[in-house]
Amino acid sequence: MNKRVLMKGNEAIGEAAIKSGCQCFFGYPITPQTEVAAYLSKRMPKVGGTFLQAESEIAAINMVYGCAGTGTRCMTSSSSPGISLKAEGISYISAGELPCVIINIVRGGPGLGGIQPAQSDYFQATKGGGHGDYKMPVYAPASIQEMVDLIGDAFDLADIYRTPCMIMGDGMLGQMMEPVEFKERKMRELPSKEEWKAAGLQGRKKHNIINTLFLKPEELEKHNIKLQKKYKEIEKEEVKYEEYKCERDNDLIIVAYGTTSRICKNVIKEAEEEGLKLGLIRPITLWPFPKESFKDTLSKTKHGYLTVEMSCGQMVEDVRLSVEGMKPVAFYGRVGGMVPHKEDILQKVREILGGEK
Amino acid sequence: MSVIFKRPEALLDVPTHYCPGCTHGIIHRLIAEAIDDLGILDKTIGVAPVGCSVLAYDYFACDMFQAAHGRAPAVATGIKRAVPSSVVFTYQGDGDLAAIGTSEIIHAATRGEKLTSIFVNNCIYGMTGGQMAPTTLPGQITETSPYGRDTSTAGYPIRVSEMIATLDGACYVERVSVDNVKNIMKAKNAIKKAFQNQIDGKGFSMVEVLSTCPTNWGLSPSEALKWLRENMMPYYTLGVKKDITEEVE
Numbered sequence: 001m002n003k004r005v006l007m008k009g010n011e012a013i014g015e016a017a018i019k020s021g022c023q024c025f026f027g028y029p030i031t032p033q034t035e036v037a038a039y040l041s042k043r044m045p046k047v048g049g050t051f052l053q054a055e056s057e058i059a060a061i062n063m064v065y066g067c068a069g070t071g072t073r074c075m076t077s078s079s080s081p082g083i084s085l086k087a088e089g090i091s092y093i094s095a096g097e098l099p100c101v102i103i104n105i106v107r108g109g110p111g112l113g114g115i116q117p118a119q120s121d122y123f124q125a126t127k128g129g130g131h132g133d134y135k136m137p138v139y140a141p142a143s144i145q146e147m148v149d150l151i152g153d154a155f156d157l158a159d160i161y162r163t164p165c166m167i168m169g170d171g172m173l174g175q176m177m178e179p180v181e182f183k184e185r186k187m188r189e190l191p192s193k194e195e196w197k198a199a200g201l202q203g204r205k206k207h208n209i210i211n212t213l214f215l216k217p218e219e220l221e222k223h224n225i226k227l228q229k230k231y232k233e234i235e236k237e238e239v240k241y242e243e244y245k246c247e248r249d250n251d252l253i254i255v256a257y258g259t260t261s262r263i264c265k266n267v268i269k270e271a272e273e274e275g276l277k278l279g280l281i282r283p284i285t286l287w288p289f290p291k292e293s294f295k296d297t298l299s300k301t302k303h304g305y306l307t308v309e310m311s312c313g314q315m316v317e318d319v320r321l322s323v324e325g326m327k328p329v330a331f332y333g334r335v336g337g338m339v340p341h342k343e344d345i346l347q348k349v350r351e352i353l354g355g356e357k
Numbered sequence: 358m359s360v361i362f363k364r365p366e367a368l369l370d371v372p373t374h375y376c377p378g379c380t381h382g383i384i385h386r387l388i389a390e391a392i393d394d395l396g397i398l399d400k401t402i403g404v405a406p407v408g409c410s411v412l413a414y415d416y417f418a419c420d421m422f423q424a425a426h427g428r429a430p431a432v433a434t435g436i437k438r439a440v441p442s443s444v445v446f447t448y449q450g451d452g453d454l455a456a457i458g459t460s461e462i463i464h465a466a467t468r469g470e471k472l473t474s475i476f477v478n479n480c481i482y483g484m485t486g487g488q489m490a491p492t493t494l495p496g497q498i499t500e501t502s503p504y505g506r507d508t509s510t511a512g513y514p515i516r517v518s519e520m521i522a523t524l525d526g527a528c529y530v531e532r533v534s535v536d537n538v539k540n541i542m543k544a545k546n547a548i549k550k551a552f553q554n555q556i557d558g559k560g561f562s563m564v565e566v567l568s569t570c571p572t573n574w575g576l577s578p579s580e581a582l583k584w585l586r587e588n589m590m591p592y593y594t595l596g597v598k599k600d601i602t603e604e605v606e
Contacts, residue, residue: 023439055464065425088425200402
């Protein structure tokens with residue numbers, strides 16, 4: 001039987017990666033994710049894997065490009081400003097259709113910003129932080145246990161669709177400690193990488209090329225259409241979300257992910273005592289976004305939706321696109337590393353409901 | 358009848374896009390000959406840069422990667438760490454390696470990555486149409502130094518080989534030229550040695566090859582070779598800049 005252990009989020013990420021078959025890690029120190037690298041620098045040599053501290057986030061993501069191109073499971077991790085530097089590489093990895101996992105333990109921005117938790121990289125993660133028409137699946141765990149569970153899912157999804165996959169946690173998830181269990185997990189059925197990987201001919205007649213250059217417009221368009229087809233498939237098959245108390249007729253439904261969603265669950269409990277009925281939609285995949293959950297709940301929320309984020313309002317745009325103007329969508333956010341307080345959220349709820357139940 | 362000269366196995370039978378008189382073709386061939394001579398085609402993986410030689414991935418018969426501008430040494434590091442039994446080389450021009458990719462080449466070298474880097478220096482950005490490179494000589498006219506490179510505003514050319522040679526992780530660094538048959542033979546030996554070092558598990562090896570760009574220099578192929586000898590060689594002196602091959606276990 002597996003034991004529950006008390007672990008810091010960032011260290012749990014490292015252990016989960018190893019347990020998911022990650023063979024190489026390329027990283028660079030940046031607060032608040034540095035413990036991922038520190039943990040893997042200790043563990044990787046013990047399990048025959050590779051830990052390498054790169055000279056920059058740019059080099060780290062390009063090492064991932066090379067490593068993933070040989071068909072090897074690999075990962076990098078960083079925090080917001082570092083992810084901006086990796087954006088070029090993520091675009092190349094998406095274009096080259098290489099499977100890998102990228103961790104972003106988000107801190108406040110823009111610029112150097114701060115080192116406290118934030119959710120202000122939602123646009124960057126879900127709308128393509130780099131150039132070109134690409135999409136990247138993004139998982140947003142709400143607890144260390146869920147983060148650990150999703151890392152295995154992320155590696156599998158990356159292999160199945162030949163895509164980078166991001167785990168996006170706010171700084172809180174990286175830094176706090178929670179009990180966690182590394183469960184036995186069955187890998188999904190994975191496609192062979194033999195057909196495309198460039199790890200040396202080893203008897204193969206024709207060389208494989210990991211490439212992102214298509215000089216002929218016809219070919220580049222064809223490549224884009226192929227990528228878009230894959231993204232449609234991911235949108236169809238890989239959406240994950242949690243609905244909490246959404247089955248009943250609610251006064252309002254809150255939409256929140258990650259740490260913020262946990263605060264909102266407490267808000268919902270407290271609101272019950274005032275006789276206010278609230279539900280929660282918690283996207284677990286930020287892209288693909290769980291649009292269907294809004295179609296399902298549209299008739300079960302009297303006053304529409306309230307999106308709560310540690311940002312100035314990013315996910316709220318996807319909520320509005322999903323609701324298509326059929327119900328009002330309000331927003332409450334704190335930024336800069338400030339975490340929303342449940343009393344403040346409750347106050348916003350009362351405002352929206354205008355005293356009416 | 359015996360065959361005395363043929364295309365190396367490591368080079369594919371395809372037309373290249375290089376301009377007439379460009380020396381990339383010679384350098385490609387030397388690399389392919391080295392791969393053939395060492396019998397390593399099956400385990401060699403090449404990394405092409407951004408620049409004129411970006412399409413090198415279509416010309417070599419081994420598995421190939423195309424890297425983002427300047428990032429080839431980082432990509433190569435990822436490949437080599439994942440498949441330590443492979444032989445990995447980067448093929449980079451002077452814009453790619455000595456400007457945007459300075460950080461990656463220095464750190465791959467200082468980490469002693471078991472890689473082979475072939476650095477093609479022709480003092481100019483070729484693919485974008487002849488702009489000033491970090492290696493452009495003082496006074497040299499390019500599209501972005503139309504009055505000649507003015508060192509008071511555009512600084513000085515970088516001698517990459519001498520710089521890399523200062524790093525403890527570098528095992529072997531040599532500057533060669535492909536301006537005449539004798540130098541081509543020397544270049545071949547240097548490239549082969551840079552691959553042999555990697556096979557032997559020794560540290561980072563780099564061969565800088567002085568090369569011509571007749572198109573962007575505005576010279577005929579033979580005038581370009583003359584220009585290389587008269588202008589590049591005095592600044593970028595040929596020879597071994599570092600060799601600790603014998604000392605490395």
